[in-house]
Amino acid sequence: MHYEKPTINKIDFAMGSKYGSPVKTQKIRTNIAGINVNELTEKYGSPLFVFTEQEIEDKYNTLYEAFSTRYSDVEFGWSYKTNYLNEICRIFHKLGSCAEVVSEFEYQKARALGIEGKDIIFNGPYKPKEDLKIAVQEGAKIHIDHLFELNDLEEIAEELNIQIPVAIRVNMDTGIYPQWSRFGFNYENNEALEAVERMHQNGKLILNGLHAHIGTFMLDAKAYGMATEKLMHLKAIIENQFGYEIEYIDLGGGFASKSNLKGVYQSSEVIIPTADEYADAITNAIYDNNRSKKLPKLYLETGRHLIDEAGYLLSSVWGYKRFPDGKKGYIMDAGVNLLYTSNWYNFNIELDKRYEGENELSMLNGPLCMNIDIIEENIMLPPLNRGTVLSISPVGAYNYTQSMQFIRYKPAVVLIDKEGNTRVIKEVDDLDTVNYKEV
Amino acid sequence: MHTITQLILDNNVAFHPMMGNSYKLNETGKEIIAYLKEGQSKDEIIQTLSKKYEISPDELFIDVGDFFAKLRIYGLQQ
Numbered sequence: 001m002h003y004e005k006p007t008i009n010k011i012d013f014a015m016g017s018k019y020g021s022p023v024k025t026q027k028i029r030t031n032i033a034g035i036n037v038n039e040l041t042e043k044y045g046s047p048l049f050v051f052t053e054q055e056i057e058d059k060y061n062t063l064y065e066a067f068s069t070r071y072s073d074v075e076f077g078w079s080y081k082t083n084y085l086n087e088i089c090r091i092f093h094k095l096g097s098c099a100e101v102v103s104e105f106e107y108q109k110a111r112a113l114g115i116e117g118k119d120i121i122f123n124g125p126y127k128p129k130e131d132l133k134i135a136v137q138e139g140a141k142i143h144i145d146h147l148f149e150l151n152d153l154e155e156i157a158e159e160l161n162i163q164i165p166v167a168i169r170v171n172m173d174t175g176i177y178p179q180w181s182r183f184g185f186n187y188e189n190n191e192a193l194e195a196v197e198r199m200h201q202n203g204k205l206i207l208n209g210l211h212a213h214i215g216t217f218m219l220d221a222k223a224y225g226m227a228t229e230k231l232m233h234l235k236a237i238i239e240n241q242f243g244y245e246i247e248y249i250d251l252g253g254g255f256a257s258k259s260n261l262k263g264v265y266q267s268s269e270v271i272i273p274t275a276d277e278y279a280d281a282i283t284n285a286i287y288d289n290n291r292s293k294k295l296p297k298l299y300l301e302t303g304r305h306l307i308d309e310a311g312y313l314l315s316s317v318w319g320y321k322r323f324p325d326g327k328k329g330y331i332m333d334a335g336v337n338l339l340y341t342s343n344w345y346n347f348n349i350e351l352d353k354r355y356e357g358e359n360e361l362s363m364l365n366g367p368l369c370m371n372i373d374i375i376e377e378n379i380m381l382p383p384l385n386r387g388t389v390l391s392i393s394p395v396g397a398y399n400y401t402q403s404m405q406f407i408r409y410k411p412a413v414v415l416i417d418k419e420g421n422t423r424v425i426k427e428v429d430d431l432d433t434v435n436y437k438e439v
Numbered sequence: 440m441h442t443i444t445q446l447i448l449d450n451n452v453a454f455h456p457m458m459g460n461s462y463k464l465n466e467t468g469k470e471i472i473a474y475l476k477e478g479q480s481k482d483e484i485i486q487t488l489s490k491k492y493e494i495s496p497d498e499l500f501i502d503v504g505d506f507f508a509k510l511r512i513y514g515l516q517q
Binding site for chain 2 (some may be wrong): 007357
């Protein structure tokens, strides 16, 4: 005879609405890019990060087309910090991206992947001088963050007896809150112009670019329009006053992905600007504010928008218990140490098949022996079995790079290529990995 | 046990007239309520279900235990 787990649920007549019943709806994902999720975990283990090349390429092409059809001289720099798994970086470089790095480690990673210095944008507030010198010698695009770095570069210029082409990072009010004023020199209080003046007096550096990174998960494309307008205005002043030719402007990253920011109740489909809206805002502002004969090259360092939706974490139910308040608590095999962005985003959590029974209020906890290990505090789920595989997405941005080995080993990462083949691009950690470099 | 006997079952819905609450049950849930009304203990119910569905008592101990926990939370079982 057919057995169903016994269920009893108090009927709450207030729960029904015109949007349907929360006790019936199940979000289901049987496969990722055509590959069954259960087959993936059976073959490669659980938990498991999964990336799909096709989704990366689709997002890249959509964004690139939105910009390149409006503005021909545009180049994307792959934001290593967003996801620096080698294979992911290779995919973006193959698509045409240069590298955007924010540390000596990321710089070395890009070089190890065969990226030439001239194709590396070196951002970030901390650039050790010896690494800065290497980047200078290799022709990287250095974006100066503060005056100490400016001094370091001038010393390097003297040591090498050369003039170094550089860009400066500029922060500004673009009408968003909170305003990011940590990176670079401020626009409104003339700090940026003072830095240029200071650079000009010594003559050891040649300013050829302006950069701004105005924020992350930006829900208003107009902010980019304002940032571009201010950079173009600054460009005109610098070119007039100091005679530098600003060859490029770089609008940084921050385009949103279709993730659900906590505390925002509209669907991500509704609130997130499209690629065309971002492109319109930036390119129109360039055309409207250009005062030079030549238009500048445009760089973008889009990370999250391009990779987030191409990444999934598969996690299996290990067990469940009933909490004293009536909520059902599932113990999953993946925890918040793998899902850094769970602090800010509500994930899309999908079941591997349709389950019998009505949904009830549940909590998803990870395997960490820590009370904070909560993947989802309140989620309506039907009775799940031990071994049920949940797909957690989007997790392509920042989760793997910021995940940490803690209590359990870091899981494997699998790539599904465009032909539908699956392969491990990072093996699961083991004791040797964890003990490596301990003395 | 006293409160369980007061549950009125109609299809998949049970109504408790004293508490004024309604509950939705699936087939196995209804079976357990029927066994409880007959006076079977939790262990006896596990054995009965194990024989009927050919499922290990250890697995049923978790599922039936969870069902009993819900009954306690709803005030239907001591």
